[in-house]
Amino acid sequence: MKRTSTYADILNTGYRLFAEHGFEKTSMTMIAKEVNISKPALYYHFLSKEVIIDVLFEEICKSIDFANFFNIQHYTKDNFEEKLIADGLHVITKQKVDDNYSRIMKQYQALGYRNPKYSQKLLEVLNGFTTGFVELLRHGASIGAIHDKDTLVRAQMLNMIIDSIDNFISYGFEYNYADIWTKAVLTIVKGEDT
Template identity: 40%
Template sequence: MGNKEQTFQKIIEIAYVMFAENGFEKTSLAMIATEVGISKPAIYYYFQSKDQLIAYIFDELYKEIQQDIAVDYKELTSANFKEKLLELGYKSIEAQGKDPYFNKIFNQYVLLAARDESYKSQLVELETSFLTSFVEVLQWGVRLGVLDDTPHIEAKAQMLALVYDNIGNFMLTGNQLNYRAIWKEAVHSVIQGGKDDK
């Protein structure tokens, strides 16, 4: 990796932390440049404005979230369906435990969306795909015969999505709850009668 690529990556990493900790309003490009160890004029080589940097990080987060909630249906069988659903939540809990800045910065984008229509529409799109992916997973479970085809299947999927999302919000506040057990209970409430899981 060349010096320009390394500097670019360092700008992203430092901006990510500073935006998460201080917010967009209280973080300037000059502050980021100082932390990176470059001059303020030098940072403009990489980003023409703070807004451009904010947008770049958002795009990266957007892609990461979509990747995290993507499920390869070919991997799901009647034998492993429950285990894979548990893994989805456990993976998210572990990732958020390792990255204390994720929910902080994501909440900055939620605040930004309240006054910026383009961020609002992208967040609505992301939320919709997030909910849809859970609905599709449970509908696949119906096809596999793991779940009963009830009129409430969509509501069950949305409940799982809300639990999944809110675990991250609670982790952000520092509440020391047993998040794995909470996710397990949510999955068990949807898939009743299955064998006990790890």
């Protein structure tokens, strides 16, 4: 079993505590106690709670980058639709199994109203999905898996659907997200009008 570093333990603990108690109510003392280190040791790794919040935000944004879920090189003419469905379902499943993700992302969205660096980074992540879907659809067209028609609009639709599913999950709606994503992909990829 691989032992995690104190730095990673602090981030993982901060992630959980921030999700459970919020940024305001989580203290450095709470984090140090949970990690089982002294406060000076915690301050050795992170100068402040705000630094933990910032580093954690960067790590979360990296983890939800489009390329982490959709590897364009793995898409072929024979597997394009099925792979797009499966990769999107992986995004959805990842969120559903991590209750802390929705809670902490709501807090970062709220921070975005006060501090534009958070809202700008979240917009970059969303735009990254649109750009990624455009590249993926263009790849699909170049290999003859799909038609090269309304690529940008279809990419935006895929992004809007996956982001809406993300939001609905965070609100606790129990919809059949797998069927919704599958139907959306088949409709959008085949270029059918809805």
